[in-house]
Amino acid sequence: MTRKIISFQIPKSNKEFVRYQVDSGRYFYDKLHQHPQWQLTMIKEGSGQLMVGDYLGRFEPGDIFLFSSNMPHVFRSDSAYFDENGEKHSLGYTIFFDFDALGSEVMEVDELAGLNQWLQQTKGSFAIHGQNKKTLGNSIADFATKEGLDKLLSAFQILRMLQQPDILSSLNQIILQKNYTETEGKRMGQVMSFILSNSHETISLQEVSNKANLSKEAFCRFFKERTGKTFTEFLTQVRIHQACQLLQEKDLSISQIAYQCGFQNLSYFNRAFKKIQEETPKEFRGRVSKLGSTVYSI
Template sequence: MKLALRKSIENQVASFTMQELTAPHFDPNWHFHPHYQLFTVEEGTGTRFIGDNIQPFEPGDTVFLGPNIPHLWRSDPAYFQTSSGLSTKGIVVYFTEDFLGNDFFKRPEMHGLQSFFTDATRGYEITGVLKSQIRERMHKLLQASGFQAILQLLSILDELAHAEECQPIASLGYVNTHKVSETERMQKVHDYVLDHFRQEIRLDEMASLAGMSPSAFCRYFKTRTNRTFSEFVSEVRIGYACKLLIEGKFTITQICYESGFNTISNFNRQFKEITTLTPAQYQKAYQ
């Protein structure tokens, strides 16, 4: 398995990096890096992990992340099958806070952007009309170069900094407590849960996978994710259930069992605890 390490994204010929990503699936590794990141999904579905937040993603999902916040766009299982014919596509922009010099964003005129960068430690989900506008501007940014590229990026950042349609993603007070040396252990946990959440997941098996006793694993997981392991599993299952509800191909009872729950009552209770809606209300609200 490829190790999930702290990434370093550098561009030797420009002050920031733009990439159009096309691959059978998105990078399956839980990782973080010292760059700010603006990312939009063009094609693909799956589960998004940012800090201590878990949500399903689909085309149009657009976020802005601060440095060193762990994240992962885990494509649905079908994308890992070589014969599926599926592929993912996205546009990403990486830059450091000093990409225009050490003091550029410390100038009085940059106060709004500086505050936006500070709050981005939780990550921002871009919503509403602004989401489509930012995605369109990211397409144009791909075609720009030199001074025009810098002007366009600054204009995008300024719009985000003053918009109401940027919603925090990670919980208030979230701090990345992961060490580079520990990311492989958390990667194993993420991979196992995402591959087996439809089945019973035993705590002792997970603890053994992480090389810990069950009690030590519970403390470790809670410290680094701000949730218990059972809460994490439930959120993964509910995230998958949300995707199935949106697709509308199964009944709610079928979705309950497809998502790894054993009883409809437990499914309904946990679904409402996490989303504040019943499955039927969630489906109706989306439609």
């Protein structure tokens, strides 16, 4: 039976191998989606939570991410970016690679044997690290100026950089072996949007099951199969990541931050924080204040 992909298509012609896209606005596209093109995204401005596959973490300016084909993902901007009267702004540069557009004849030439092998081995989502990150970021930013053959050559140069040792850091613990159906994608999108928007409040299993239009038992199976986490584990992780942001950016007490992120018990917050971040909230705040930069566990 044919499985439909989530309704999200990159606006491009069927013969276009690579497309450059600038996302500029108050917040990034906030619906969980997937597409057959590979995606390379650099965050220039904005911050929030990235969900891709079974991974949940933060994104900040300067971050670069690579997603292989059909990885469900969403860059969910922080709540401040949705304030219509606010001055927050988000800016991202993305390159989409459609290897099917090259055709099997081109992809089978000897010169692309190494690229083919890398494509087969590189599945999932990745953060870009290492000494080549700055060079790669410059190439992504300059890609808008490329046309014709220069655009094609620049695309292959970027792909060559991505194949360098130690530049890709895997974000996923598990890789889904099947795509979401259109119904599953819409259901997961509604669930994730609800959780990320309401994580600071009390959310019951019944509430989130209702959003998915499933019984509690069916929802628990559905959610665990697609995220690798239970609903409670995922919600706790969302709240801890929000707490990390507040610990760095706000002059609030630890107890105030705990309650603001949806925790009703301070001792449970401390235990959950240490389990996920491998340090106490106090230790985290002291460490990032000394470093002067954002540090989140992934």
